[in-house]
Amino acid sequence: MHPLKHLSAALLTCTLTFAAAQQAPRVYTDADYAQAEKFMPYNTNPLVMHAVENPTWLADGRFWYRDTGAKGNTFMLVDPAKSAKAPAFDQAKLASAMNALALSKKTISPDHLPITNFELKDADKTVLTTLAGKRISCDLAGDGVCKELDPKEAGAPKTGRRGKAMGGVDVSPDGKKAAFIRDWNLWLRDLPTGKETQLTTDGIPNYGYATDNAGWSHSDNPILVWSPDSKHIATFQQDQRKTGELYLTNVTNGHPTLTTLKYPLVGDKDVTMIERVVINLEGKDSDKSKLVRLKMAPDQHRSTLCDDISCRGGSGWDDVQWSSDSKNLAFVSTSRDHRQEWMRIANPATGEIREVMGETAPKFFESGNDKVNWHYLAATNELLWFSERDGWGHLYLYDTNTGKLKTQITHGNWNVTQVLVVDEKARVIYFRGVGKDPNEDPYFQKYYRVDFTGDNLALLTPERGDHTVTPSPDNHYFVDTWSTPTDPQVTVVRDFTGKIAVSVAHEDITRLKATGWIPPVQIMVKARDNDTNIYGLLFRPTNFTTDGHYPIINHVYPGPQTGSCGSRSFSAAHGDMQSLAELGFIVVCIDGMGTPYRSKAFHEFYAHDLGDDTIPDQIAGMKDLSTRYPWIDMDKIGIYGHSGGGNATASAMFHFPDFFKVGIAESGNHDNRNYEDDWAEKWAGLEIKNPDGTSNYDSQANQNWAKNLKGHLLLAHGTMDDNVPPTNTLLVVDALIKANKDFDLLMIPNVHHGYAEASQYMTRRRWDYFIRYLAGATPPHEYKMKDYAAVQAAMSGNGPSDNETADPQP
Incomplete structure (x- = not known):
């Protein structure tokens, strides 16, 4: 052979070898996954110092919050009137006293006190709190000593920081009585003496008083509202005797x-109903009571806002309000x-009711955003009402x-979201709102005040942000x-005019940034x-380069009660999402049309057509991004989500099989006829069955479109x-099998809607799936993520604790 031919053959071999290598x-590797895991919440959150969450006001006008530092937590006490801020108590002394009491199975560290709520007495020298489920009093005046309180001297069990009923009881405003459920009836406990009195006697299984059971949500806490004078209880007898049942069995x-x-x-003839009652307590020791049934037909088990009669899940009932005089x-x-x-409005003594006003919405009515906003102003015979009737x-x-409208208080192309204070004497309303400044993110919430007349609307929190x-x-x-x-x-404290009174804290992310962390990019x-x-x-990955070519993954939640991205706070x-990006992807979340906090037309865009799932907006958004950013690989598009997001993921894979290549659908409500009636009938409407057996719910049922699957x-x-219920996913499984489609299934034994200890496993499998089928690469073999117990400890912010029955973290 000619020497040049030898050389050409050698060059060709080298070229082919190089191309194959390329x-x-x-x-x-495990190191790649470990780098991604660095940006999981349980690893990043502990690196953020001096965040302020759930500040708790005390009766004397001060408030406390838990400050997180490099070594642990400090409970801080702020006095706005004095512009003062200092530690609430000596934590080392308190920890020593708690350890001496020996109620906890673990040694308590001063920097990780197992406290979620407390009171201060005796000029702040005495701390009342809960340890290992026991009420304790700690005298810190001397060396520090804690004692367990006798139930008679412990006082009322304190509510959580958001007003939750604790331990299955609801305490009266005067702190002397606690209502609770026993054997389907409502009982009363006199807290000073411990004496118990049965208030109702005709409660029977599935027809009990104050029971918290919406099907998908349930607890032992009573749903009721105490009158301000602690002499009356508004509640209901809940009738579920004909309500259908859900059956689940454990794996064992x-x-x-x-x-x-x-x-x-959805579509059930018999659903849960309530019969409204008032229990009037009589006698010096409340040992007598009179039950009054309101004179009306049984009511739907519904709320003006959410898909449960109590939007706080057995810890409040916002659609029932007493007058200040309890009459x-x-x-x-x-x-x-x-x-x-x-x-x-009802007369609690007689049960007589009168209808004041009403409203009908074309698609669905809501009384606010994450908060019921109507207020009964009995002293002036007025009602503050929230409505989206003008499109906002x-x-x-x-x-x-008279039931007649006196005035529309707020106006314009923006939204009141949450009424926080109604000052009836000054006739001023304080509320959160969004979208008023057209130059800011429309999801940034600000705080305003306005007169009852609609005059003197003022912004109290001018800084850009949420x-x-x-x-x-x-x-x-x-x-x-x-x-x-x-x-x-x-974080600052302001007076009611918006003037800053005290600077409280600046969140410090120095340690977070030292890991290479980068913030997300806000997109429009x-x-x-x-x-x-x-x-x-x-x-984006922290090693992002514009010369790269990155597959894109969409994290989706279609709503309609919320969106994909959640709060706009830091x-x-x-x-x-950042962890997935770290593995070589671009990850996006987009709040599509059909989600809240924008106009009414925006929110109800796909109402009564849940098969939409905002997917056309997700596609349009990603296409828009790709025109700006050539480093997005639009030939490799994935999607994932949980619950409603799981439903939307399967919908995307079935309706747009040539666009989405890989999907991971977790715990999806794939056919809302197999989901709880309240949620679906609000957003999709009542089911209408046609003579041919079809239904207006057919288009949203993912199993009907499973035959279109092409990707993974x-x-x-x-x-x-x-x-x-898991039958939602199994309906899709059945359809895929009948359509002869390849797919993957992971049924996690004995876990509920969240995956608890299997969460880490699910996360790893999610990463593996996108690596294998979207990136076309090989994941590390069975990478071991952080232990679930360590994750829980890191996320609690308190360190390890055996105080499971203490006031829970809100």
């Missing part, structure tokens, strides 16, 4: 245990489909004597914490109509899921 799939050796829950479904009871009834509301969320003032506000009980001050997705928290893209602006977040981690789909579900 095209060889990447093999990920031998015979399984059957769990049976009352769980109404009248106001409440709002909601229709089964959430389209109609009736505001009524605004406040209206009604006359409760503001979380906690007013003092007397409304003289409020704690204001603001941040953005890229800028950490600043066009929706499917190529006109509406929609917003979200974009996550967060060190957003689930595992992983379905996951917990076998004991009592929120979204």
